[in-house]
Amino acid sequence: MSLKRSKRAIRFTVLALAIGLSVSGCGNDFVILHPAGPVAASELNLIEITAATMIVIILLVWVLFGIALVRFREKPGNQAPYRPLWDHNRALELGVIAVSVVAATIIAIPTWNKTFALDRIPAGKTPIVIDVTSLDWKWLFEYPGQHIATVNYIDVPTNRPVLFELTANSPMNTFWVPQLGGMEYTMPSEVLPLWLEASKPGLYWGRSGNFSGSGFVHMTFDVHAVSQAAFDTWVHTVRTTKPPMTMADYRQLLKFNWIAPRYYSAYPAATFPAETHGFTLEGGMYMEMQPTPK
């Protein structure tokens, strides 16, 4: 009875998954499957490698399990061997260890390579720097090179790395733009680096990935990737048509609320920490802080 039922169960699950996926339009909504830049693409590539390896293991287990279940059921007239004392088999056990080690190695090598590769901005490209501060419950973006600031919205040039320097004047959040790449924490009195790059123009949504209180859901922002020329025009517009941010404005932003995007032609330098416990793009928190290119 339960064999039939479990078959039905599997069929049902597959069907349900298929319906779920197709209703949700298996398309562009799967943001992680649609990278728009080299970091996200590289991460997706690793996801694919690990997923493929793991699916092989899963199927191996499922098939062996299924065979065992069918062949060795206690039922009258079952012809399969019954060996109640069979409790080891060196070759078999070594085989299992070998399969596991091979699978682990297939995953370990690209993990190693990519972790180091993605920790560095590719040589020869000058990044544009954006200082990011998570506040309750909004994102403040400051462009130290362009001297402008925005809230909950940024423009970035395409095909140029963007170095986000992340901090918080609030509980911890994570800064995440799935189509451009993975997330990184924002923490008070630390500055953590994260670099991303958009290779296609487009509007990409971002949000906080770490719960930070009752307004956390509203910590969303948009990243607009445009050509370098369009970016320069945008900066110019902000600089010439928007008001500067004063310290008083900044304190307004610290209030516990959420707001629509804002733009400032300038901002007080004191709003971003000059010192940190010492995270750098190349090293751990226990290494010395190195000057980052501005």
Next chain:
Amino acid sequence: MSSLLAQLFPPSTTRNMELSADVLIILTSAAIIYYLTRWHRWKYLWREWLTTVDHKKIGIMYLIAAVTMLFRGGVDALLLRAQLAVPNNHFLGPLHYDEIFTTHGTIMIFFMAMPLIFAMFNIAIPLMIGARDVAFPRLNAISFWLFAFAGFLFNISFVIGGSPNAGWTSYPPLTELAFNPGVGQNYYLMALIVTGIGTTATGINFLVTILRMRAPGMTLMRMPMFAWTTLVTSVLILFAFPPLTVAMVLTLFDRLFGTAFFTIGRGGMPMMYVNLFWLFGHPEVYILVLPSFGIFSEVVATFSRKKLFGYSTMVYSVLAITFLSYGTWVHHFFTMGAGAAVNVFFGLSTILIAIPTGIKIFNWIFTMWNGRIKMTVAMMWALAFIPTFVVGGATGVMLGAVPADYQFHNSYFLIAHFHNVIIGGTVFGLLSGVYYWWPKMTGRLLNERQGKWAFWLFFLGFWVTFMPQYALGFMGMTRRMYTYSHGFGWSSLNLMSTIGAFVMGAGFVVMVYNFVWSQIHGEIDVTGDPWDGRTLEWSTPSPAPEYNFARIPVVTDRDAWWAIKQDHKSNVIQIKPQEIQDIELPKSSAIPFLMGLSFFVFSVGMVFSWWWIAVVGFLGFVVCMLVGTFDYDDHKEVPRQVIQNTESALGRLQG
């Protein structure tokens, strides 16, 4: 007065849901008090349960507490899923949602899974290794009462004072007073500190029990697998809980006494908390799953009527897991900027730990191979584990691949992963254990037909609930969001997940029905060995008498009971009257209960900053310690004659 009321009943405790809970609590308590008084059960309750130090009864109390907490945590889960069923839902507001996911996670880990694990330890381990009780029976009762009062403390936050709302991980600075006023977070901290003390004591207790109290002939390598996993779990507990306690105490100091260990200003370092928490937290996930691994090993071997395959490989895998599990904690915060070298180290250690875990899965399959598989409910839970857990382990490895985790961290992919391993591993395993050892606990068999209904509902509900969540992770949905808008395309998968959750809920209801029904109408287990078992607990009658074994068995084989049965060609072994001697047993004591109560009073004082109450509670604790220390009258002698009568009534006396 009114300020006191405001402190006790802030607005968050006067919403409809909380008020209905008040009514329910009052009605239930009244019903219980009425029942106990009407049938004169108070004395019985006190004598037989509240003051007991018998591991079998403590195990049953753990089980009842755990099932109750599974109910509370489950209701929380259904509320969360109801809120997420459709986009832009207004069923729960943001604050309410935050409180409920916090209590859900905390209760499920600390007040459902942990006590269910200890229920299994208590019910099975002494019987399995041929011991009369645990090494420190009174300490065992103290552990239970610390847990029980901590659980009680945590739960009343819902209706008095307000619930915590910063998640089961409760990272600062969100837990700092500035962002988290009110007493909710104090409840969380005190509850975890108190239950943590109890848990550590349990770890010590079972470590010593297994190392020192095994029956003659039971060498380490002849121990049942469950004894092995209990042993290493105890070791893990011993090293994992101290960092948690430190993290909790320091946070409490920050909140109550104005220190600045983790605060946003004055040089606090929140990341230190994160390190401490996961230094506990990763070993904790293995504390949760290793006991279940042990249970699977027993159940799969029993119901395949075969020896466990690859016993020594299993033992070494478990030891490897224990050792490695201290070297992986950073994988919970790869995205906190520790740098590439550190991340690679912890990424590889995470992938490495999956190897021994994977090996064990194959060994269970080979245990079935060449056996004869009998589909009891206990076996079905164990079998369901194999195809389910392998998926959770696989997604764990995907999370361990550092750059991939940058995308998955804190997303619904992560949520799906850990529910996949915790439900598919821990919970399936523990439920398998409950169905397996139920006759040993109660003397009655659980009804199989009802059990199968419960199983299929829960099992199918599980897949429908959590598979869509993997997909939601790929769609960028992050954890702890109380609502979402329509545009992301998350709606149908969320709805599906909610439907699955309610199916699981139905499974739980059927299961509880199954327990209650079988207690009244269930078949009585006359032999004490209903499954044709392999290990020593099945050599005793069901339920086992207070002294467990009239004569301690001598072990000659890994499957000790199986070997004895082969020799005697019978599964009820009779004992000669002259073999019976007086037995010394630990005596019941009120101290453990009173100690739990003292801790409770102390905690209430700390939660509300009512120092004089805290002092009273603390003094109560000191008095309990002193009285306990000088209480030399802690043993009783069961005379030969009594044992002889008991055994003869059980039909186990020769001649």
